[in-house]
Amino acid sequence: MDIxxxxxxxxxxxxxxxxxxxxxxxxxxxxxxxxxxIFSMGVSLGSRPEFFSExxxxxxxxxxxxxxxxxxxxxxxxxxxxxxxxxxxxxxx
Amino acid sequence: MIIIAxxxxxxxxxxxxxxxxxxVINMFSHISDYALYILMFAVGISVGTNKQVFRKLKEYHVKxxxxxxxxxxxxxxxxIVCSIVLKMPLNESLSIASGLGWYSLSGxxxxxxxxxxxxxxxxxxxxxxxxxxFLSIPFVAKHFxxxxxxAPAAATSEDTTLPMLIKYTSADVAVMAVINGVICSAVxxxxxxxxxxxx
Numbered sequence: 358m359d360i361x362x363x364x365x366x367x368x369x370x371x372x373x374x375x376x377x378x379x380x381x382x383x384x385x386x387x388x389x390x391x392x393x394x395i396f397s398m399g400v401s402l403g404s405r406p407e408f409f410s411e412x413x414x415x416x417x418x419x420x421x422x423x424x425x426x427x428x429x430x431x432x433x434x435x436x437x438x439x440x441x442x443x444x445x446x447x448x449x450x
Numbered sequence: 451m452i453i454i455a456x457x458x459x460x461x462x463x464x465x466x467x468x469x470x471x472x473x474v475i476n477m478f479s480h481i482s483d484y485a486l487y488i489l490m491f492a493v494g495i496s497v498g499t500n501k502q503v504f505r506k507l508k509e510y511h512v513k514x515x516x517x518x519x520x521x522x523x524x525x526x527x528x529x530i531v532c533s534i535v536l537k538m539p540l541n542e543s544l545s546i547a548s549g550l551g552w553y554s555l556s557g558x559x560x561x562x563x564x565x566x567x568x569x570x571x572x573x574x575x576x577x578x579x580x581x582x583x584f585l586s587i588p589f590v591a592k593h594f595x596x597x598x599x600x601a602p603a604a605a606t607s608e609d610t611t612l613p614m615l616i617k618y619t620s621a622d623v624a625v626m627a628v629i630n631g632v633i634c635s636a637v638x639x640x641x642x643x644x645x646x647x648x649x
Contacts (some may be wrong), residue, residue, distance in 0.1 A: 359487075360559070360639055360643070361639060363487055363645065364585070365489045366491065366494060367491040368494040368495070368497050368498040369494075369638075370494070370496020370498065371495035371497060371499040372478065372498035372504075374645065375498065375499050377478075377533045380499060380634065382498075383496060384496070386488065386492045386573065387489060389560070390480040390488050390492065391454075391555075394482050394486060394557075394561075395455050395459050395462065395487045395554060395557065395573070396461060396462040396465075396530055396560070397462060397478040397479065397485070398462060398557055398558060398570065399458065399460065399462015399463040399465070399466060400466035401462075401466060401475060401478065401479060401565075401566040402462070402567065402569075403464060403465065403467035403468075404461060405464035408463065415571050415574060416574065418538075418575070419571055419577075420573055420578060421535060421536055422543075422546050422576075423578035423582050425528040425532050426524065426528030426584055427528075427601070428528070429525065430520065430524035430601040431524070431590060431592035431594065431598055431601045433519075433520035433524045434526060434597065434600065434601035435594045435595065435601070436492070436520075437520045439580070441513060442513065442516065
């Protein structure tokens with residue numbers, strides 16, 4: 358919950374006060390924090406002795422978690438855009 | 451970004467397994483709390499700064515919501531199906547699917563909420579969503595319609611998969627893709643928190 362509040366404060370500051378010339382620094386901060394967070398995720402994951410044996414299971418599960426939501430996203434978007442959006446722009450080639 | 455992410459993950463795993471002792475490992479869990487706060491603040495600024503999106507939102511009215519709405523509903527349903535197929539707790543499964551392809555954020559949020567294993571599964575699943583989006587965009591644009599090509603990309607349609615969408619769709623669809631990406635990215639942390647704590 359605190360994360361959402363912090364993000365909302367960021368949105369407000371970005372909308373009202375943020376000077377766009379600093380957007381490069383902002384995106385650098387995001388990249389550094391993301392790299393640090395993923396590194397720490399790796400550290401706590403790698404500190405588990407059984408990590409390498411779990412990797413295979415995680416791999417199989419993550420393939421399912423990528424393909425199944427993709428397929429189920431395509432279906433409603435196709436139905437909704439066919440019904441509600443401009444046909445000329447979205448039609449097949 | 452994808453390269454930096456993978457290098458960080460592999461380096462972290464190797465350090466955790468072979469280099470760091472328990473004290474250093476515990477220290478990293480504190481550091482990551484603060485890094486997450488800074489990241490979310492910076493992400494908020496990015497969303498807020500993107501004023502063109504706010505203007506387009508007014509222009510397209512409610513129709514702009516159609517694509518992200520379909521993607522979110524579809525991904526949630528996909529999460530339910532994954533929970534049944536993989537015999538996983540529904541809250542974990544729904545929160546992973548709520549990553550909508552934003553692998554870095556969903557990985558760190560779910561590490562924070564449910565531990566490193568769940569975080570890594572979210573990370574890998576969403577990184578693969580991004581990879582499979584690259585591969586499926588040309589196919590979907592050709593065989594369904596051009597708007598639907600945004601569906602696999604989900605939250606990534608404003609940055610990493612945007613060049614692919616521009617190539618295989620039209621300028622109008624590319625604008626929709628950016629807006630879709632902003633909306634999906636804004637709801638990712640909300641959905642993950644909501645679903646993880648729901649059950």
